[in-house]
Amino acid sequence: MVITILKIYIIFIFVLMLIYAVRHAIFAYHRIYKKQRIYYGSIQDSEMPPVTILIPMYNEEQVLEYVLDSLIDSYYPQELMEIIPINDNSTDKTKELLDEYAEKYSFINPIHRQSDLRGKVAALNDALKVARNEIILVFDADYRPSKELIHQLVAAFKDPEAGAVMGRVIPHNAAKNWLTRLLNLERSGGYQADQQARYNLRTVPQYGGTVGGFRKSLVMAEGGFDTRVLAEDTELTFRLFTKGWKVIYANSAECYEEVPENWNVRARQIRRWSRGHNQVMFKYFFPVMFSKHMNAREKLDGLLLLIIYLVPFLFMLGLIDSIILFFLGEIGILTGWWVILFLGAYNSYGNFAPFYEIATAALIDGIKNDVLLLPLLTFNFYFYLWNITLGFFDAVADSVSGRYVHWAKTERFAKSKRQKETTK
16 A cells, blocks of 8 residues: 555656656747737836835845836936835944935935844834825845836836736846856746746746835735745735736846845745745645646646745655665666656756756846856756755645745845945
8 A cells, every 4th residue: 555655646746746847848939939918118108107116125235226226227217106115124334324315315315223123024114104105016125126126117007907916027137157048047947938928928927026016005005014934025016916916027127136146145035935835724625626727727827836846845755665665675776667767857847847948037037148048957856855844844844834924135246336436
């Protein structure tokens, strides 16, 4: 009986990976060969709405000048902007620098939090209570918005069904080392191919928590963001879809970020993402399945998106399963159809499937030389397998214990503008 169960699980893993392989292939095909869904960014309207821009910050003295200066230089009228940098218990010079900006610009109104309830989610909730406008945009502190970006994002809300909008993220430090080049490929595949394809197919494009926005009333209707969920962006995505709202993806609305430049920082980032995403999966799996506001296509894609950070854990169990079967004499190393199933499952998810979207995006974006790094995704797969699995266990522990989770920001690598001037 035990052996039968182990073999059935291997088949289950194979089928699951095959489903994701087909999903990736469909997205890549639609991105290349099908008509692309038109976005609202080209709309010209002399009566653009006022907007509040929130920027959560914790010890961001190195990078905050870049995001604030980019917003100040935006083409969006300053009289229609309210910028609220949220200083969340910083211990460096973040407060002093923000106060300097506030003295120069009347539309920059920082909030200085000193609270035991720390983190991005709690910071956003506090800022939403004082935000004056219905349309809220959010940027992380290390982001550098383009001059047209605010207009491009705000235009999405001309659609009465739009509950949120998401722009495209591009690394500005992609050439730093092999890791940043790989992350540039991942970002390109994730946005240029995956997000755009989901928008084309009218499934579930995802609000990403930065370089995006939402209607304030929809978030405040439930008392703000859930402070026990790290991934407030994923939680908002499914909150909106299960209530009949849509997320708009704006591929042309580009913003530039700093990606991690060493593997330890990337590991912590991936583990945190997995933790938050799985928290949302626990909360929304059944609401998505039984939602009256989502059609069958949205439900299928939504469920596959929800469990995406569970799949590496399931695959880890598949690896353990295959080892047990081997030592029980039920699977051979070089022979047997079980090996074919196992290798097929691995190649479907861990190797070939991401190639569909990354190769597609690299073709569209004109990324030539870095395509040669694609084979390294094989090793990247195991790196993600381990850290995402750790994040899954973190989420399980959070769910069982009911503990509050403190958000940890990603380490910054850029030099501040003042540091650059000093070194000249």
